[in-house]
Amino acid sequence: MHGADFILAINLVVAGLIAVSFMAVAVHDRPRAAARWIALAYFVGMANPLLEFAIASFGNHAWMIVLSFAVILAAMAILNVGIARKYEVAVPWLSMGLVFAGSVAACYLILDMPRQSFTRMMIYQAPYFAMQAIGVGIIGQTKSRRLVDNVLMAILSGSALQFLSKPFFSQITGGTGASPKDYLNTGYAMVSQSLGTVFAIAVALGLLVVLVRDALSDATERSHTDMLSGLLNRGGFEARAAHAIQEAERVGLPVSLVISDLDHFKSVNDTYGHACGDRVIVEFATFLRSAVAEHHLAGRIGGEEFAVLLPATNLVAARLFAEGARSTFATTAIEGLPAKKRVTASFGVAESTPGETITDLLRRADKALYLAKESGRDCVKIAPRPDHRSKVDGPGAAVSV
Numbered sequence: 052m053h054g055a056d057f058i059l060a061i062n063l064v065v066a067g068l069i070a071v072s073f074m075a076v077a078v079h080d081r082p083r084a085a086a087r088w089i090a091l092a093y094f095v096g097m098a099n100p101l102l103e104f105a106i107a108s109f110g111n112h113a114w115m116i117v118l119s120f121a122v123i124l125a126a127m128a129i130l131n132v133g134i135a136r137k138y139e140v141a142v143p144w145l146s147m148g149l150v151f152a153g154s155v156a157a158c159y160l161i162l163d164m165p166r167q168s169f170t171r172m173m174i175y176q177a178p179y180f181a182m183q184a185i186g187v188g189i190i191g192q193t194k195s196r197r198l199v200d201n202v203l204m205a206i207l208s209g210s211a212l213q214f215l216s217k218p219f220f221s222q223i224t225g226g227t228g229a230s231p232k233d234y235l236n237t238g239y240a241m242v243s244q245s246l247g248t249v250f251a252i253a254v255a256l257g258l259l260v261v262l263v264r265d266a267l268s269d270a271t272e273r274s275h276t277d278m279l280s281g282l283l284n285r286g287g288f289e290a291r292a293a294h295a296i297q298e299a300e301r302v303g304l305p306v307s308l309v310i311s312d313l314d315h316f317k318s319v320n321d322t323y324g325h326a327c328g329d330r331v332i333v334e335f336a337t338f339l340r341s342a343v344a345e346h347h348l349a350g351r352i353g354g355e356e357f358a359v360l361l362p363a364t365n366l367v368a369a370r371l372f373a374e375g376a377r378s379t380f381a382t383t384a385i386e387g388l389p390a391k392k393r394v395t396a397s398f399g400v401a402e403s404t405p406g407e408t409i410t411d412l413l414r415r416a417d418k419a420l421y422l423a424k425e426s427g428r429d430c431v432k433i434a435p436r437p438d439h440r441s442k443v444d445g446p447g448a449a450v451s452v
Contacts, residue, residue, distance in 0.1 A: 061248060066097040069255040076262055088133030089258055096126035096251070113162050120158045120175070124151055127182040130254075134186050137261065138193045138200075143185055150185070154178030167226040172218035183211035199264060203257035210250035217243055277351040279329060280336035288350030292360045293409045295348060299362050300405060307369030307402045309359045310416040311335075311376070314395045314428040316355040319388075327387040331394055334385050342376055358413070366402035366433065373398040373431045381429060397423035401434035411437075 073090035102119035128147045135142040157174055164171040190196070190204045217239075224238035275287025283291065292308075299306040313319075313335060320328040332355065339349045339357060348360040361369050381395045388394070399420030403412050419434035426432070 063097055063101065065248060065252060066093045069251070070094040070097065072255070072259065076259070076266075079266070085133045085137035086262055088129055088136055089255075092126045092130035092133060093251075093255070095129060096123060098122045099126070113159065116162060117155060117159050121151075121155050124154060124178055124182055127179065127186070131182065131186045131189060134258075135189050137258075137265075138190060140189050140192050143189070146185060147182065150178055150181050154181075167221075169218050169222065172221050173215075176214040176217050179214040180211045183207060183214065187211060199257070199260055203254075203261055206250070206253045206257045210254055213246045213250060217246075280332055280351045280357075282336050282340070282357070283348065283350035285350065285352040288348060288352055288358055288360075289409050289413075291348050292350075292358075292412075295360055295362050296403055296407070296409055296412070299403070304363045305365040305402060307361045307364045307366055307400060308412050308416045309361065309369055309373045309376075310352075310399045310413070310420045311357045311359075311373070311396045312353075312420055312424065313355040314397055314424075316394075319394065323388060330387050331385055334383065335380065335394075335396065338380055338383065339376070342372075342379075352413075358416075366400065369400050369402065370431060370433060373400050377429065377431055395429035397428045398431040399423055399434060400431060402436070404437055407437070 070090045070093035073086045073093065077086035077090060099119055099122050102115060102122060128151060131147060132142050134140075154177075157178070161171045161174050187204055187207045190200060190207070193200065196204070220242050221239045224242055226237065226239060275283055275290065277284040282288075296306055313331065316328065316331070319331055332351070335357065336349075336351060339359060343349050343359055343361075346362055350358050352358045359372075361372065364372070377396060377398055381393055383393070384390070385392075385394060397420060399416045399418070399422070401412055401416040401419060415434040415437075419432040423430050423432040
């Protein structure tokens with residue numbers, strides 16, 4: 052077996068292993084289609100080494116050469132579909148279809164040109180470059196790219212450029228051989244097949260890293276999310292709130308915390324059933340989600356207790372937010388309750404001070420909430436600053452609104 056034969060065999064095995072790897076990812080990531088498309092791309096790509104062997108063994112049949120060309124181009128197009136699905140970008144079906152159809156026709160038309168022709172080589176390799184460049188463009192459309200996404204885009208760019216480099220390597224290494232059978236004995240075949248293997252593995256590893264990163268991110272998100280309300284759970288809220296407080300303190304911005312508790316929630320469960328109580332939880336969570344801005348944090352930190360962290364918000368603005376939430380929710384009709392039945396909520400508000408942790412801030416806001424409960428519910432109370440003086444309302448354990 053010649054060196055190029057050996058590399059073709061390696062390409063076949065590598066493509067198969069990569070395809071199986073992505074199928075394994077797809078089994079554990081059913082909601083996303085990206086891994087399935089990528090696996091399909093490498094399965095299709097496995098046909099290329101087989102066709103290369105067949106061409107070298109059975110002769111220079113035009114249809115086999117065009118089919119070998121079309122198979123690898125189709126695999127690239129399918130890979131682009133997987134990339135588009137992963138990055139939630141519209142699949143460029145039209146551009147890929149035009150590249151594919153035009154390139155297959157061009158491949159057939161250049162078969163009568165001399166194999167050693169630089170022009171023939173460039174026409175043959177340019178479509179691969181174009182199809183891979185489309186994949187680079189798909190990732191480039193993503194605004195929220197991170198380091199690993201940029202690395203993947205760089206790998207795809209390198210892979211695209213290596214196709215344009217092959218005509219030059221052909222000239223340097225002595226050409227592609229007088230026939231397909233001679234091709235496998237050339238230095239160019241070694242270079243070409245080796246480059247293809249290296250970039251196929253690099254692209255696959257890059258895509259695997261991206262998919263695994265997203266899977267881990269989803270797992271973390273699920274572990275930080277309350278399943279009933281869809282808001283952050285207590286652990287997720289405290290972790291993100293701690294970071295937000297540190298960041299606000301670093302840039303010198305205020306940050307406030309609003310804690311709320313649904314009034315007489317036990318009686319809702321006892322009177323109307325737990326299913327109705329769950330609807331109240333969901334309704335209040337939906338209301339909070341619509342009321343907060345994108346940079347705010349909302350979480351369900353207890354059975355019927357919720358918290359909202361308001362970065363870049365002082366105590367005055369946080370109090371107004373709480374009062375608006377209280378009065379608006381108190382008029383909201385909830386499915387499953389009698390038409391005239393309304394559920395109210397009590398609120399405690401605190402503004403963070405330098406050096407204060409999320410635990411300290413929660414403790415102070417919770418004291419204000421406790422006073423709101425003790426004061427008849429359906430009201431807002433302000434926690435004093437640690438020096439026992441509220442910067443808004445003066446001295447006291449907590450301040451009524």
